[in-house]
Amino acid sequence: MDKREEILLISGVDPKKCMRCGKCSATCPSYDEMEYHPHQFVYMVETGNIEPLLESKSLYKCLSCFACIERCPRDVEPAKLVEAVRLCAIRQKGANHIKAEDVPELVDEDTPQQLLMSVFRKYSK
Amino acid sequence: MHRIGVFVCHCGTNIAATVDVKAVAEAALNETGVVFSADYQYMCSEAGQTLVQDTIKEHKLTGVVVCSCSPRMHEATFRKAAAKAGLNSYMVEIANIREQCSWIHKDMMSGTEKAVILMRAAVAKVKLNAPLTPGQTPVTKRALVIGGGIAGIQTALDIAEAGFDVDIVEKQPTIGGKMTQIDKTFPTLDCASCILTPKMVDCAQNEKIHIYSYSEVESVTGFVGNFTVKIKRKARYIDEKKCTGCGECIEKCPMKKVPNEFNLGLDNRKAIYIPFAQAVPKVATIDSNYCIKLKTGKCGLCSTVCGAGAIDYTQQDTIIEEKYGAIVAATGYNPINIEKFDEFAYSQSPDVITSLELERLMNAAGPSNGTLVRPSYLSNQHDPEAHPHTIVFVQCVGSRSTECRKGSKEYCSKICCMYTAKHAMLIREKYPDTDVYVFYIDVRTPGKLFDEFYRRAVEQYGVHYIKGMVGKVAPKADGKLNVQASDLISNEQLHIDADLVVLATAIEPDKSARSIGTMLTASMDTNDFFTEAHPKLRPVESPTAGVFLSGVAQGPKDIPETVTQASAAAAKVIGILVKDQLTGNPCVAHSDELMCNGCSACEKVCPYGAITYSDKEFRQPDRTVAIRRVASVNPAVCQGCGACTVACPSGAMDLKGFSNQQIMAEVDAICR
Numbered sequence: 001m002d003k004r005e006e007i008l009l010i011s012g013v014d015p016k017k018c019m020r021c022g023k024c025s026a027t028c029p030s031y032d033e034m035e036y037h038p039h040q041f042v043y044m045v046e047t048g049n050i051e052p053l054l055e056s057k058s059l060y061k062c063l064s065c066f067a068c069i070e071r072c073p074r075d076v077e078p079a080k081l082v083e084a085v086r087l088c089a090i091r092q093k094g095a096n097h098i099k100a101e102d103v104p105e106l107v108d109e110d111t112p113q114q115l116l117m118s119v120f121r122k123y124s125k
Numbered sequence: 126m127h128r129i130g131v132f133v134c135h136c137g138t139n140i141a142a143t144v145d146v147k148a149v150a151e152a153a154l155n156e157t158g159v160v161f162s163a164d165y166q167y168m169c170s171e172a173g174q175t176l177v178q179d180t181i182k183e184h185k186l187t188g189v190v191v192c193s194c195s196p197r198m199h200e201a202t203f204r205k206a207a208a209k210a211g212l213n214s215y216m217v218e219i220a221n222i223r224e225q226c227s228w229i230h231k232d233m234m235s236g237t238e239k240a241v242i243l244m245r246a247a248v249a250k251v252k253l254n255a256p257l258t259p260g261q262t263p264v265t266k267r268a269l270v271i272g273g274g275i276a277g278i279q280t281a282l283d284i285a286e287a288g289f290d291v292d293i294v295e296k297q298p299t300i301g302g303k304m305t306q307i308d309k310t311f312p313t314l315d316c317a318s319c320i321l322t323p324k325m326v327d328c329a330q331n332e333k334i335h336i337y338s339y340s341e342v343e344s345v346t347g348f349v350g351n352f353t354v355k356i357k358r359k360a361r362y363i364d365e366k367k368c369t370g371c372g373e374c375i376e377k378c379p380m381k382k383v384p385n386e387f388n389l390g391l392d393n394r395k396a397i398y399i400p401f402a403q404a405v406p407k408v409a410t411i412d413s414n415y416c417i418k419l420k421t422g423k424c425g426l427c428s429t430v431c432g433a434g435a436i437d438y439t440q441q442d443t444i445i446e447e448k449y450g451a452i453v454a455a456t457g458y459n460p461i462n463i464e465k466f467d468e469f470a471y472s473q474s475p476d477v478i479t480s481l482e483l484e485r486l487m488n489a490a491g492p493s494n495g496t497l498v499r500p501s502y503l504s505n506q507h508d509p510e511a512h513p514h515t516i517v518f519v520q521c522v523g524s525r526s527t528e529c530r531k532g533s534k535e536y537c538s539k540i541c542c543m544y545t546a547k548h549a550m551l552i553r554e555k556y557p558d559t560d561v562y563v564f565y566i567d568v569r570t571p572g573k574l575f576d577e578f579y580r581r582a583v584e585q586y587g588v589h590y591i592k593g594m595v596g597k598v599a600p601k602a603d604g605k606l607n608v609q610a611s612d613l614i615s616n617e618q619l620h621i622d623a624d625l626v627v628l629a630t631a632i633e634p635d636k637s638a639r640s641i642g643t644m645l646t647a648s649m650d651t652n653d654f655f656t657e658a659h660p661k662l663r664p665v666e667s668p669t670a671g672v673f674l675s676g677v678a679q680g681p682k683d684i685p686e687t688v689t690q691a692s693a694a695a696a697k698v699i700g701i702l703v704k705d706q707l708t709g710n711p712c713v714a715h716s717d718e719l720m721c722n723g724c725s726a727c728e729k730v731c732p733y734g735a736i737t738y739s740d741k742e743f744r745q746p747d748r749t750v751a752i753r754r755v756a757s758v759n760p761a762v763c764q765g766c767g768a769c770t771v772a773c774p775s776g777a778m779d780l781k782g783f784s785n786q787q788i789m790a791e792v793d794a795i796c797r
């Protein structure tokens with residue numbers, strides 16, 4: 001299966017529904033930290049331009065706040081695509097974005113257990 | 126002896142590409158009773174019709190089957206042709222081998238097989254056809270227009286111009302509709318009331334036009350040419366004939382805190398009111414929800430000051446009944462409720478407004494006398510902060526959106542790109558110190574001089590058009606509105622501190638349209654816009670005979686299109702009213718009194734009220750006489766829908782031209 005199909009399958013998103021209004025990106029609180037913005041994820045997946053996305057730090061900047069899903073007038077659900085590309089990236093061999101040994105440095109006493117769990121789930125194989 | 130002729134149409138390649146028309150024509154000759162068959166390129170053409178006529182004469186045909194497009198397209202054409210050749214029109218049957226066959230099949234084999242079957246069914250049916258003669262019914266030469274916006278006004282004026290009486294039923298105290306609330310109109314920027322008021326006055330002065338303002342349609346019965354309509358005249362507690370519209374009463378009324386719907390709640394009015402200076406009829410109305418006298422029995426000030434003695438606190442709703450030959454639905458639209466779109470903070474900040482509210486803020490008769498102020502400063506208009514410097518327009522709010530946003534509309538509201546360009550341009554013209562931004566998905570400006578108009582806003586008036594949407598509006602502590610938006614061309618997220626945000630709100634049909642549609646048995650689409658009889662070729666007629674459509678009630682449109690359609694609807698109405706008699710449809714139901722057991726099942730399902738019962742005497746086999754209750758159908762009212770024939774448990778109801786026997790013969794032929 002090629003990457004594009006895999007992403008569409010994981011996300012269940014149909015990027016053809018996008019009317020390119022940009023409301024997702026207008027809404028996104030992580031916009032300035034992202035190299036590729038939610039509407040670009042939708043467009044790039046649609047056109048099969050996946051490699052730059054897989055490489056991009058933007059994958060780890062999405063807060064999963066789902067504001068883009070909530071506001072999209074065409075029910076495209078961009079955040080699900082971001083999530084699917086992310087899954088695709090970490091499923092690649094050796095593409096762990098975070099290693100167990102890096103964790104202690106990032107943790108302070110306020111860090112909830114749940115966060116650690118989800119970091120591993122999201123960012124490593 | 127049957128002598129049937131079968132004619133198979135190619136419809137160019139529409140049919141011939143997937144149906145072997147020659148094979149169908151040949152197969153027809155195997156049917157008993159068929160004495161002639163032929164295929165032809167275009168049966169509906171003059172040559173095709175002549176072929177039918179010549180064959181009828183030459184072969185002394187008793188019945189004709191045309192295998193062609195849907196009977197909705199050309200049944201009437203071939204019936205007329207047959208009649209000209211001396212064959213009763215109702216001896217013609219259509220086998221639909223286009224919409225129901227060639228257009229839905231891909232391969233020749235199955236297409237041809239099905240076409241042959243459909244031809245066989247039509248031949249089986251035509252053998253049981255009987256000649257029918259349509260009846261004539263007289264026409265009531267008066268029309269009803271429901272809704273008195275610019276659509277209803279124009280329709281009424283045109284019908285009156287042709288010399289017919291026409292009544293307008295308007296639920297508000299005045300006619301005029303939304304156009305009375307608009308300041309200037311695109312694309313020429315003439316003042317809306319300057320062009321509308323003369324038309325409203327013409328309505329009032331035209332002796333052929335009667336305006337029932339503050340009134341609603343209660344019920345509609347009857348059929349084309351003969352509708353009976355009950356109209357509720359809501360109590361306005363004023364004698365319309367006596368009131369001179371002087372406004373003394375309004376001056377004195379102590380109840381000042383009533384939200385003024387004409388200004389969309391941006392200011393208040395009194396409990397007794399005339400919506401605006403140019404109202405037609407210019408008559409006061411007491412709002413019973415707020416009047417102190419009507420609520421508590423005290424006050425009564427208005428009646429003491431009214432010199433004309435027009436005020437009557439005892440007035441009640443009254444129902445009047447009128448007869449009409451034709452009815453026009455012109456119930457218009459309203460902006461949708463955008464409180465649910467909370468990302469735009471409409472319910473959080475008074476400075477986030479709809480475009481219609483902006484029209485009132487820019488209008489000389491509006492709450493700020495035409496000076497553009499931030500609504501949060503309406504009570505303090507001279508404060509230097511009242512003037513907005515940065516204004517953001519958001520297009521497509523609630524339009525072009527799937528069901529995922531509740532209350533939003535999938536369609537494009539069509540008028541908002543143009544009125545937003547108008548607003549932006551007018552603001553920049555009057556207040557050159559303002560910064561005006563328009564966020565758009567697409568700018569849709571098809572129409573004469575429309576794109577030129579929008580380009581003027583950009584090129585001459587310096588309006589900043591930005592391709593992208595607003596994601597969020599957040600009111601800040603200092604009263605400004607933080608607008609977070611995307612600029613898709615520069616690939617940036619923008620943050621603009623705005624003083625005023627204007628939402629180009631989607632429009633939807635008036636909420637009452639659905640119940641009006643039900644009363645008229647006029648069909649509507651899923652958005653509650655009235656459906657036209659044919660989207661291209663019969664755009665101002667409803668599929669229900671005698672019911673016509675005018676204005677936004679049929680779909681979003683601007684004033685030029687509304688007026689065009691209004692006049693077209695009037696032309697259709699006049700086409701009915703000029704006739705003394707209408708030719709009915711002879712394919713109506715009739716009951717076999719010997720089989721009817723008077724159960725009332727048919728009466729309950731008849732949508733037109735065509736069925737009545739009477740007690741009749743019947744001679745029994747033993748020569749005694751029994752009295753039984755039996756159904757009979759008024760052929761002038763029956764529309765031939767056939768609902769009763771299905772409901773009748775005794776098989777007593779049957780439809781002429783579509784008898785149970787004929788339908789069974791078709792089924793048999795198909796299953797053979």
Ligand SMILES: Cc1cc2nc3c(=O)[nH]c(=O)nc-3n(C[C@H](O)[C@H](O)[C@H](O)COP(=O)(O)OP(=O)(O)OC[C@H]3O[C@@H](n4cnc5c(N)ncnc54)[C@H](O)[C@@H]3O)c2cc1C
Binds near residue numbers: 641
């Ligand atoms: C903000 C804004 C700006 C606009 N600017 C322009 C412009 O510059 N140029 C332009 O061409 N167009 C403009 N338009 C569009 C214009 O308003 C419409 O094209 C026009 O008003 C349609 O007229 P109508 O008669 O179909 O509907 P309406 O104006 O809505 O009239 C319908 C009438 O029917 C009445 N009614 C409804 N239901 C019933 C019922 N059940 N019984 C009795 N009466 C009923 C209503 O009270 C109303 O009086 C603008 C629209 C908006 C929202």
Ligand code: SF4
Binds near residue numbers: 031064065078082
């Ligand atoms: S879910 Fe991710 S992409 Fe969507 S708005 Fe939130 S941060 Fe942005």
Ligand code: SF4
Binds near residue numbers: 022
């Ligand atoms: S909000 Fe939806 S329709 Fe608009 S650009 Fe984003 S994904 Fe496409």
Ligand code: SF4
Binds near residue numbers: 379415418
């Ligand atoms: S009676 Fe009602 S409408 Fe008349 S002045 Fe008093 S409150 Fe106003």
Ligand code: SF4
Binds near residue numbers: 537539569
């Ligand atoms: S007319 Fe323009 S603003 Fe209105 S819904 Fe259509 S595209 Fe959007």
